Amino acid sequence: MISKSCKYAIRACVFVASKVNDDVKVSMKEIANEIEAPVAFTGKILQMLNKRRIITSLKGPYGGFYCEKYQLETPILEIVNAIDGLAVFKECVMGLHQCSDQHPCPMHFEYSKTKEALMKSFSETTIGSLADKLIDGNSYLTNN
Amino acid sequence: MISKSCKYAIRACVFVASKVNDDVKVSMKEIANEIEAPVAFTGKILQMLNKRRIITSLKGPYGGFYCEKYQLETPILEIVNAIDGLAVFKECVMGLHQCSDQHPCPMHFEYSKTKEALMKSFSETTIGSLADKLIDGNSYLTNN
DNA sequence: CTTAAAAAGGATAAAATTGTCTTCTTATGT
DNA sequence: ACATAAGAAGACAATTTTATCCTTTTTAAG
Numbered sequence: 001m002i003s004k005s006c007k008y009a010i011r012a013c014v015f016v017a018s019k020v021n022d023d024v025k026v027s028m029k030e031i032a033n034e035i036e037a038p039v040a041f042t043g044k045i046l047q048m049l050n051k052r053r054i055i056t057s058l059k060g061p062y063g064g065f066y067c068e069k070y071q072l073e074t075p076i077l078e079i080v081n082a083i084d085g086l087a088v089f090k091e092c093v094m095g096l097h098q099c100s101d102q103h104p105c106p107m108h109f110e111y112s113k114t115k116e117a118l119m120k121s122f123s124e125t126t127i128g129s130l131a132d133k134l135i136d137g138n139s140y141l142t143n144n
Numbered sequence: 145m146i147s148k149s150c151k152y153a154i155r156a157c158v159f160v161a162s163k164v165n166d167d168v169k170v171s172m173k174e175i176a177n178e179i180e181a182p183v184a185f186t187g188k189i190l191q192m193l194n195k196r197r198i199i200t201s202l203k204g205p206y207g208g209f210y211c212e213k214y215q216l217e218t219p220i221l222e223i224v225n226a227i228d229g230l231a232v233f234k235e236c237v238m239g240l241h242q243c244s245d246q247h248p249c250p251m252h253f254e255y256s257k258t259k260e261a262l263m264k265s266f267s268e269t270t271i272g273s274l275a276d277k278l279i280d281g282n283s284y285l286t287n288n
Numbered sequence: 289c290t291t292a293a294a295a296a297g298g299a300t301a302a303a304a305t306t307g308t309c310t311t312c313t314t315a316t317g318t
Numbered sequence: 319a320c321a322t323a324a325g326a327a328g329a330c331a332a333t334t335t336t337a338t339c340c341t342t343t344t345t346a347a348g
Binding site: 181205 | 305306307308309313314315316317
Binding site: 007134 | 232
């Protein structure tokens, strides 16, 4: 559905966002450790997220990654877009390029509904809202 | 969402099924040509579909692939299961192994609904029903 | 100004997915 | 039985995705 990289990205964002009230920056290592992803690879992902202004980074000692207030409003969809692109929400189940409302593949209309629903849910869910649920302790990030 | 291989597989099945009334067998090459996939790779996929009894094959001259009547009732879900497995319908958006109703990730409940809907639609759609739509001429298989 | 801590960036490697080629096996018609 | 036409199977190759390592740049503190 979505790539491993993208899952790392979502976890990373949520973790970083969960620290917003503590007013601290978190390092690549801390993030990688928390989300259980390889450090260097996590670095690459964070780099992209920073370029897209989904999170913010600061170099140097006491540097690291953090969320600015406005960034809490970023929908998850933007993370997916930054890492995987939006193809998932658009592509034909059967892989036909010209599949559309006008030239539908046999599954087109049924499948479109699901893609719409998915996209809607991803665009309505913000990083901040997910981080809040994290903080409430109803869920956790690590994998073991 | 689903792999390229799996898309080839769905296209192949629908094409083979669309020939069921003509009582003909179609060759690897014909199928590959129709679905616009590499011949040898199509072979591998057809092989798996045959092993899973999603389609039927016969070797030798005048051989090829075809659908038996009962196979028209096969849900698309089985194709996905044969090629990609059912992970897509089960996995956590954030990639957490222990994510469940009891230990939900922040997106769990929302995302589960979509996965359910997707799986339902895939299990209610049969190869035969898709082939019928093809034959009706409302849609086509090739990509150009 | 120097040192050190952190991210950024580039080159490379490993793993997974997709694709190719060659040989083996099975079925058909003569 | 034989020749031939097909799929089955296995080994190999290319591409894409995931992951690692090393060097450079930026920033803060002393």
